[in-house]
Amino acid sequence: MTTRAIAPGSVLGIVGGGQLGRMIALAAANHGLKVHVYAPDADSPAFDVAARTTCAAYDDEAALAAFAASVDVVTYEFENIPRATAEVLARHAPLHPNADALATTQDRLSEKEFINRLGIPTAPFQAVDTPDDLARALDVIGLPAVLKTRRFGYDGKGQRMIREPFEGDRNAIFAEFGGAPLILEGFVPFEREVSVVAARAADGSFAAFDLCENEHRNHTLAFTRVPAQGVSPETAEEAIRIARSIADALDYVGVLAVEMFLVREGGERLVVNEIAPRVHNSGHWTIEGALSSQFEQHVRAVCGWPLGSAARTGGLPCEMENLIGDQVDAWRDLLAEPGAHLHLYGKGESRPGRKMGHVTRLKV
Amino acid sequence: MTTRAIAPGSVLGIVGGGQLGRMIALAAANHGLKVHVYAPDADSPAFDVAARTTCAAYDDEAALAAFAASVDVVTYEFENIPRATAEVLARHAPLHPNADALATTQDRLSEKEFINRLGIPTAPFQAVDTPDDLARALDVIGLPAVLKTRRFGYDGKGQRMIREPFEGDRNAIFAEFGGAPLILEGFVPFEREVSVVAARAADGSFAAFDLCENEHRNHTLAFTRVPAQGVSPETAEEAIRIARSIADALDYVGVLAVEMFLVREGGERLVVNEIAPRVHNSGHWTIEGALSSQFEQHVRAVCGWPLGSAARTGGLPCEMENLIGDQVDAWRDLLAEPGAHLHLYGKGESRPGRKMGHVTRLKV
Numbered sequence: 116m117t118t119r120a121i122a123p124g125s126v127l128g129i130v131g132g133g134q135l136g137r138m139i140a141l142a143a144a145n146h147g148l149k150v151h152v153y154a155p156d157a158d159s160p161a162f163d164v165a166a167r168t169t170c171a172a173y174d175d176e177a178a179l180a181a182f183a184a185s186v187d188v189v190t191y192e193f194e195n196i197p198r199a200t201a202e203v204l205a206r207h208a209p210l211h212p213n214a215d216a217l218a219t220t221q222d223r224l225s226e227k228e229f230i231n232r233l234g235i236p237t238a239p240f241q242a243v244d245t246p247d248d249l250a251r252a253l254d255v256i257g258l259p260a261v262l263k264t265r266r267f268g269y270d271g272k273g274q275r276m277i278r279e280p281f282e283g284d285r286n287a288i289f290a291e292f293g294g295a296p297l298i299l300e301g302f303v304p305f306e307r308e309v310s311v312v313a314a315r316a317a318d319g320s321f322a323a324f325d326l327c328e329n330e331h332r333n334h335t336l337a338f339t340r341v342p343a344q345g346v347s348p349e350t351a352e353e354a355i356r357i358a359r360s361i362a363d364a365l366d367y368v369g370v371l372a373v374e375m376f377l378v379r380e381g382g383e384r385l386v387v388n389e390i391a392p393r394v395h396n397s398g399h400w401t402i403e404g405a406l407s408s409q410f411e412q413h414v415r416a417v418c419g420w421p422l423g424s425a426a427r428t429g430g431l432p433c434e435m436e437n438l439i440g441d442q443v444d445a446w447r448d449l450l451a452e453p454g455a456h457l458h459l460y461g462k463g464e465s466r467p468g469r470k471m472g473h474v475t476r477l478k479v
Numbered sequence: 480m481t482t483r484a485i486a487p488g489s490v491l492g493i494v495g496g497g498q499l500g501r502m503i504a505l506a507a508a509n510h511g512l513k514v515h516v517y518a519p520d521a522d523s524p525a526f527d528v529a530a531r532t533t534c535a536a537y538d539d540e541a542a543l544a545a546f547a548a549s550v551d552v553v554t555y556e557f558e559n560i561p562r563a564t565a566e567v568l569a570r571h572a573p574l575h576p577n578a579d580a581l582a583t584t585q586d587r588l589s590e591k592e593f594i595n596r597l598g599i600p601t602a603p604f605q606a607v608d609t610p611d612d613l614a615r616a617l618d619v620i621g622l623p624a625v626l627k628t629r630r631f632g633y634d635g636k637g638q639r640m641i642r643e644p645f646e647g648d649r650n651a652i653f654a655e656f657g658g659a660p661l662i663l664e665g666f667v668p669f670e671r672e673v674s675v676v677a678a679r680a681a682d683g684s685f686a687a688f689d690l691c692e693n694e695h696r697n698h699t700l701a702f703t704r705v706p707a708q709g710v711s712p713e714t715a716e717e718a719i720r721i722a723r724s725i726a727d728a729l730d731y732v733g734v735l736a737v738e739m740f741l742v743r744e745g746g747e748r749l750v751v752n753e754i755a756p757r758v759h760n761s762g763h764w765t766i767e768g769a770l771s772s773q774f775e776q777h778v779r780a781v782c783g784w785p786l787g788s789a790a791r792t793g794g795l796p797c798e799m800e801n802l803i804g805d806q807v808d809a810w811r812d813l814l815a816e817p818g819a820h821l822h823l824y825g826k827g828e829s830r831p832g833r834k835m836g837h838v839t840r841l842k843v
Contacts, residue, residue, distance in 0.1 A: 120811075122810075123807075123810055123823045123825070124825065124827065137508070140528075141505055141508060141509065141528075144501070144505060144527060144528045144825065145505065145822055145823075146821065146822075146823050147810075147823025147824060147825045147826075147836065148825070149527055149825065150527070162530070163508060163513055163514070163529075163530035164504075164505075164508045164528050164529075164530070165527075165528075166526070166527035166528070406818055406820075415814065420811070420814050421811075421814050421815040423814070424817050424818055428792060428793065429792065429793030429795070429843075431793070443487075446486075446487055446511075447484075447784070447785075450779065450784050450785050450787070451785040453788050454770055454788055456770075457510065458509055458510075459487045459509075459510050459511025460511060461487070461488065461508065461511045461512070461513065462511075463488065472511065479793075
């Protein structure tokens with residue numbers, strides 16, 4: 116289906132029902148759109164704020180087709196949608212970001228090959244499909260290195276650090292991953308982790324939020340601080356150039372995030388870690404911290420509307436803290452904290468590691 | 480039902496499905512609440528963002544009881560709920576604001592008597608129940624005067640200015656209003672219209688937004704500007720004291736608005752026009768213009784949570800413009816205007832006089 120601007124009152128379809136879909140839905144409602152959410156879990160947080168819902172599996176072609184036929188444009192909140200699903204959707208409604216962008220970024224191997232082809236540095240990497248591949252890859256990459264599943268990894272799931280030669284049995288390591296296609300990546304000795312969250316519209320216009328600095332704990336984002344500290348203006352500009360060249364090459368429409376390592380050794384430079392073809396946790400601060408939030412920008416882009424301003428609210432620095440697992444139990448204290456903006460995702464149960472909400476603080 | 484704090488994940492019931500209910504629902508979702516909206520119209524804008532909906536009449540006692548029994552706390556988006564409806568609701572769930580506040584403010588006569596009892600000035604007024612009452616009231620009040628229905632008026636509906644003695648036939652004038660109980664109010668020679676939008680919590684804590692200046696066109700709010708211009712700091716403080724004493728006297732929980740006239744003759748002073756026991760159009764600027772929006776404050780208050788900060792974002796002046804009728808057709812230009820925050824209510828049809836959305840501009 117071809118791209119065209121849709122009017123307020125139209126229906127935005129969102130595939131995926133987690134907090135990202137929920138926050139896209141809230142932004143869409145604010146602009147007078149009706150939202151139809153497709154997700155397999157009956158208790159999906161995004162269902163609670165949608166005009167219409169479809170509860171069905173991601174491989175239910177009939178349900179996908181009916182869903183896409185009922186909406187004016189489709190987007191998604193996560194990158195682990197099977198390509199076949201994306202293609203079914205795209206036959207019935209304009210799909211943004213496009214299926215190629217999804218396919219390129221949902222596999223760590225094709226993603227890194229794509230990034231390198233643009234002349235943008237990543238960690239060194241080797242495909243690993245067999246235990247013998249692992250031996251060869253370790254020879255090429257050296258140590259330390261990180262063995263990862265090529266697909267469906269998030270928040271540190273599906274990865275293993277290898278620090279010592281011959282650590283464990285190669286066959287056993289390989290078996291741990293269940294025979295899934297793997298990638299071995301050289302470890303990047305980074306000083307800090309940064310990300311660019313940016314929107315690109317169908318006409319090629321582009322609006323990046325200021326460079327974010329991300330602090331992870333237990334492989335999960337804990338804090339985002341904006342603007343990133345200890346980064347030269349030239350490097351911050353380079354980060355945004357990198358994100359734009361990636362978005363342009365993907366003919367991307369919507370919000371994307373590019374996670375990067377800031378490396379100090381050999382001169383301050385950036386190494387791209389991964390691309391998220393969607394709104395991103397490191398962009399949650401934009402709800403209060405920027406003139407147009409990442410969710411609004413995503414809605415604007417996928418609807419064919421002009422992008423809004425990505426400038427920071429009042430030019431203020433900003434910090435976003437994730438509320439993970441039982442951290443959400445502090446909700447009452449956070450509500451009482453002057454100037455703290457609390458967001459809760461309406462998830463029933465706070466399991467360890469589960470993102471339950473976040474809090475944003477503008478530094479006045 | 481007694482008041483207690485409810486936890487995120489609880490269900491907030493909202494009676495009324497217009498844009499105010501919709502924006503309360505969006506704020507509630509942002510804090511992890513589930514929303515159940517009760518409204519008689521199937522195409523109510525608030526239905527599109529609610530986890531659960533009941534489409535039934537305001538006098539359907541069985542539906543009201545089932546609705547209230549299914550939620551943890553009930554609030555409403557407009558003051559024209561029959562007292563009987565409020566009492567049915569309050570038997571099954573905590574109702575905020577309370578039924579007495581509703582009854583006092585939904586009748587212009589009881590409202591003005593209540594305000595005067597607090598020592599707060601209003602326009603002079605007389606009850607008018609018969610054509611003879613009208614003659615007597617005109618003698619007492621003088622001209623010009625405004626004849627209004629005591630209940631169910633909004634946006635200038637149900638009122639008529641009387642400028643000349645014996646203008647028209649008194650019986651005919653009375654008949655125009657269909658025999659409804661009326662009130663005759665003396666015309667206040669005001670310089671400008673201002674309002675206080677404020678939240679009061681069950682513990683008596685109170686947070687007022689800065690004084691708003693309101694410009695009406697065709698009896699409908701067109702612009703709100705904050706802070707109000709041409710008002711001395713003492714008068715602005717007095718406005719907030721007035722709002723607080725009204726809220727305290729009503730044992731009010733939630734957001735209320737107090738509309739006032741600023742009168743210059745005889746020294747700068749305030750005359751209360753009316754009380755809205757709900758979130759208010761003159762508070763829409765707070766979504767971006769204040770640290771906690773009026774909708775968030777209302778949710779906080781009715782849930783028994785601490786109130787947030789009502790300070791203006793970055794201390795910036797702010798302007799809200801209503802999009803009425805076909806003004807909404809400018810949506811594309813407004814989306815392209817740098818820094819303009821567009822809100823659309825998802826209403827299908829833009830009829831003349833219908834509030835379709837609003838746009839907020841922070842004055843940087």
